[in-house]
Amino acid sequence: MPQPDQSRPVHVVQLTDAHLFADPAGSMLGLNTRDSLRHVIAQVRRAQTPVDLLLCTGDLSQDASVASYEAFRELTAPFAVPTRWLPGNHDEARVMAQVAPELMQAVTDIGAWRIVMLDTAVPGATHGWLQDEQLAVLKAALKSAGDRHCLVCFHHQPVDIGCAWIAPIGLRNAQALFAIVDAYPQVRALLWGHVHQPWDEMRAGRRLLATPSTCIQFAAGSEDFKVSEEQPGYRWLRLHADGRLETGVERASDFAVKLDFDSPGY
Secondary structure, three states: OOOOOOOOOEEEEEEOOOOEOOOOOOEEOOEEHHHHHHHHHHHHHHHOOOOOEEEEEOOOEOOOOHHHHHHHHHHHHHHOOOEEEEOOOOOOHHHHHHHOHHHOOOEEEEOOEEEEEOOOEOOOOOOEOOOHHHHHHHHHHHHOOOOOEEEEEOOOOOOOOOOOOOHHHOEOOHHHHHHHHOOOOOEEEEEEOOOOOOEEEEEOOEEEEEOOOOOOEEOOOOOOOOEEOOOOEEEEEEEOOOOOEEEEEEEOOOOOOOOOOOOOOO
16 A cells, blocks of 8 residues: 655545445435445545545445445545445445455555554444454454554444434444453554544543434434434544544535435435
8 A cells, every 4th residue: 555655644534324326316315325426525625635544434335236346446536545335234345345345455554653443333234233253353453552542443432422212233242342442552543434424532542423314314313313414524533653644524515415304314
């Protein structure tokens, strides 16, 4: 992988929860998910220069079709940077690997950082779980990281984000994740998708981050399923050589959100 100039931070962009369909006209609540992704990508390309690494953290597809993953790959190709995918609960890891095997790497070293991509998807279920194999991948990656700072990425949220309806469909063995992470001080942050809204808090000296979807948004603090008419977005991260992390969320400012609650939803 080409390495960025060590005199500047590594510039990372996270795209998550695109929910693309095989059908280019596929939509959720009347929102065309390919169209919203195009607008988010255009916003990234206007605002983030350069980008060194693109992280795509699950639910890239809604129907787990080859055509949807091919569309996602085509839409993100103009970045022309190293890209990594991991599966969410709507994805099929086997199909993702069929379309883009080289993008499914679990461990990526870039600059002074190591990026670890984990699979929390449970076949046929909405909630997340880290299988023993994935926990072993994480432990081995952290143990061998040396002096590198670490960013750990996955799909399902490992903490309560204040939405009662989302809590049961999060990562159900988060304690196993934290048991490993807490033993390695070089882990600077955990990054996920799934919740279709931003989240940013500290836990034991580490940043916990979630990111808006590139399509519909879930309303923050909701007891029951509720969507927001906020615009789709993405997260940017600056990974400094000394372990500092700067990050923020931006939204596609030129995308008009017009939801149709009589059409098929999430």
